[in-house]
Amino acid sequence: MHQISLYSFASVYILLLIVLMIMKRAKINKTKELFVASVLMTVQLMVAGYVLTYLFENPYPLFTLLYFVSMLLFAMRRVFSQKLALNKKFKISIALSFLFASIVVPIFFIVFVTEQSFFNPQYTIPIAGMLMGNSMTGFNLALKAFKENLENNQDSIHCLHMLGVHPKKILMPHINSAFETALLPTINSMLSMGIISLPGMLTGQILAGAAPNNAILYQIAIMIAICATVCISVFCGLYFGQKFLYNERMQFTF
Numbered sequence: 001m002h003q004i005s006l007y008s009f010a011s012v013y014i015l016l017l018i019v020l021m022i023m024k025r026a027k028i029n030k031t032k033e034l035f036v037a038s039v040l041m042t043v044q045l046m047v048a049g050y051v052l053t054y055l056f057e058n059p060y061p062l063f064t065l066l067y068f069v070s071m072l073l074f075a076m077r078r079v080f081s082q083k084l085a086l087n088k089k090f091k092i093s094i095a096l097s098f099l100f101a102s103i104v105v106p107i108f109f110i111v112f113v114t115e116q117s118f119f120n121p122q123y124t125i126p127i128a129g130m131l132m133g134n135s136m137t138g139f140n141l142a143l144k145a146f147k148e149n150l151e152n153n154q155d156s157i158h159c160l161h162m163l164g165v166h167p168k169k170i171l172m173p174h175i176n177s178a179f180e181t182a183l184l185p186t187i188n189s190m191l192s193m194g195i196i197s198l199p200g201m202l203t204g205q206i207l208a209g210a211a212p213n214n215a216i217l218y219q220i221a222i223m224i225a226i227c228a229t230v231c232i233s234v235f236c237g238l239y240f241g242q243k244f245l246y247n248e249r250m251q252f253t254f
Contacts, residue, residue, distance in 0.1 A: 016034075016038055019034065020034060020035065051067070052121070052125065055067060055121040055125070056121055056122055059119070059120065059121050059122075061119035063121070064118075064119045064120070064121045064124055064125070065119070067121065067125055068124060068125070068128055071125075071128060071129055071132055072099065072102055072103075072132065075098070075102065075132045075133070075135070075136045076095055076098060076099070078136050078140070079094065079095075079098060079136055079139045079140060079143070080094075080095075086147070086245065086254055087244060087245070087253055087254065089241075089244035090241045090242075090244045090245055093236075093237055093240050093241030093244060094139065094143070094237040094241060096236075096237075097232075097233050097234075097235075097236035097237035097240065097241075098135060098136075098139060098233050098237065100232070100233070100236065101135055101228075101229045101230075101232040101233035101236070102128070102131060102132045102135055102229065102233065104232075105131055105225055105228055105229045105232065106118075106124070106127060106128040106131050106132075106225075106229075109127060109131070109221070109222075109225045110123050110124055110127060110128075113221050113225070114127070127222065127225075130222060130226065131225055131226055131229040132229075134186065134226045134229060134230055135229045135230050135233045135234075137185065137230075138182035138183070138185070138186070138230035138233065138234050139182065139233065139234055139237065141178075141181050141182050141184075141185070142178040142179060142181055142182035142234045142237075142238060143178070145177060145178040145181040145182075146174060146175065146177075146178035146238065149174040149177060149178065150174060150254070153174070157170055157252075161252065166250065167245070167246035167250055167252060168242065168243070168246075171242050171245060171246075172242075175238045175239065175242055178234075178238060179234055179235060179238055182230060182234040183227075183230060183231060183234075186223075186226055186227050186230050187227075189223070190223055190227065193219075193223065194216075
């Protein structure tokens, strides 16, 4: 792969300045967030680059495991960074579901699909990162949609509850809607992939000199794994968590 010089790399921030100017011109009050996100992204990726270089040169199982756990913790922190005004047991259900999918699916993919050791950092860290990142995004979308649905439909929820409808039946349409919201980005990516766009993993492998056909097999496999991770984590979190939103007397305990 062609080595990018620091001078050439720095020129890409011209594009970021253009984006910031356009956002300011359009009076979108997110310029500060974008600037901070860009700085954090740059710092975090630079640090990650040095850490990964060390890990790849010293592939000790303990180091790989520690990095994997740190990714899980940071991803969970991001999921709960939004103010989720729902009870503690529901949040625990979300956390456990995220952990389950973000551990089981990467292990299955690395061991059975790539046929590598789970403690091989060159495979485990990037693959697990992709799966966790998409699961995190799916959860953020689902929880935001679910929270907004509950807030926007308080009157209808209250009326149905007063009529004696079981809380589970009241919540299920909102849960299904949030679940669909979580899956939409992944489904849309799969629909457009190969015709409209070449995904990042495929592009990266091709730029690194991998044979296109082999890179395509990896990309198909990782997209199915991403879909499974998002689906399992969000489904389990919402469907098992909803029972903690009401008690034995059928009263809501948001």
